[in-house]
Amino acid sequence: MPAHKRILLKLSGEALMGDDAFGINRATIVRIVREIQEVTQLGVEVAVVIGGGNIFRGVAGGSVGMDRATADYMGMLATVMNALALADTMRQEGMTARVMSAIGIEQVVEPYVRPKALQYLEEGKVVIFGAGTGNPFFTTDTAAALRGAEIGAEIVLKATKVDGVYTADPKKDPSATRYSRLSFDEAITKNLQVLDATAFALCRDQKLPIRVFSIFKPGALKAVVMGHDEGTLVHV
Ligand SMILES: Nc1ncnc2c1ncn2[C@@H]1O[C@H](COP(=O)(O)OP(=O)(O)OP(=O)(O)O)[C@@H](O)[C@H]1O
Numbered sequence: 061m062p063a064h065k066r067i068l069l070k071l072s073g074e075a076l077m078g079d080d081a082f083g084i085n086r087a088t089i090v091r092i093v094r095e096i097q098e099v100t101q102l103g104v105e106v107a108v109v110i111g112g113g114n115i116f117r118g119v120a121g122g123s124v125g126m127d128r129a130t131a132d133y134m135g136m137l138a139t140v141m142n143a144l145a146l147a148d149t150m151r152q153e154g155m156t157a158r159v160m161s162a163i164g165i166e167q168v169v170e171p172y173v174r175p176k177a178l179q180y181l182e183e184g185k186v187v188i189f190g191a192g193t194g195n196p197f198f199t200t201d202t203a204a205a206l207r208g209a210e211i212g213a214e215i216v217l218k219a220t221k222v223d224g225v226y227t228a229d230p231k232k233d234p235s236a237t238r239y240s241r242l243s244f245d246e247a248i249t250k251n252l253q254v255l256d257a258t259a260f261a262l263c264r265d266q267k268l269p270i271r272v273f274s275i276f277k278p279g280a281l282k283a284v285v286m287g288h289d290e291g292t293l294v295h296v
């Protein structure tokens with residue numbers, strides 16, 4: 061029996077690159093989609109927020125000198141591209157997915173309408189939220205917290221490049237150690253940057269737990285959904 065009925069899965073954009081330098085690696089996206097499919101076959105309702113780091117990051121080198129809000133809108137559009145790629149891969153794998161965008165681009169994808177998203181989830185369709193929160197100066201982690209709270213997800217699952225929350229960024233500090241669980245207050249006070257503080261604060265206020273785990277570990281998503289102690293749990 062799965063431990064959760066409805067989940068909000070936050071997928072790292074950079075995870076889609078696989079071993080490539082940028083963009084979307086075909087084998088990688090197919091593998092990720094099959095892992096999501098396994099979870100839907102357990103009867104779990106799945107909503108996804110996808111990042112854009114593999115295509116564009118508003119605060120990155122490529123946007124130096126740009127107006128921050130403009131760069132952020134580019135970042136949000138990058139997440140829509142990832143959402144379209146993910147939905148199309150799901151279609152090819154026999155799943156039904158709907159992309160909803162937080163910014164109006166109706167010729168491409170339908171706008172985010174909460175009751176419609178809830179209807180799709182109840183029908184067993186995967187809902188992919190593109191364009192983050194629709195606002196510059198935010199991130200897709202915050203979008204995951206926001207949409208997770210809005211749709212009544214039981215947990216936010218952050219599938220990322222590291223296998224949990226560490227005492228420091230493990231990519232920069234090899235002596236960092238992994239927490240198996242920690243509180244939101246601890247994560248915020250210690251400025252642990254695996255998620256941004258806005259996302260942590262929103263989840264804390266809504267009592268919405270977050271589990272951080274590695275998207276590169278085969279079977280990890282299913283293990284998390286089954287309630288196994290995978291990665292790190294951040295809780296109230
Ligand atoms: N204390 C920490 N514990 C774990 N990871 C951390 C920590 N501090 C910083 N990080 C970094 O946070 C990164 C994950 O978050 P990041 O926001 O960069 O990616 P993402 O949101 O998953 O994906 P993307 O922005 O590419 O779509 C990890 O790759 C890790 O190096």
Ligand SMILES: O=c1ccn([C@@H]2O[C@H](COP(=O)(O)O)[C@@H](O)[C@H]2O)c(=O)[nH]1
Nearest residue numbers: 111112118132135136192193198199200
């Ligand atoms: O609500 C949001 C979400 C995202 N952005 C911009 O998009 C990029 C990519 O998102 P990641 O969360 O880093 O994957 C982000 O750097 C922002 O520039 C945004 O403005 N608002």
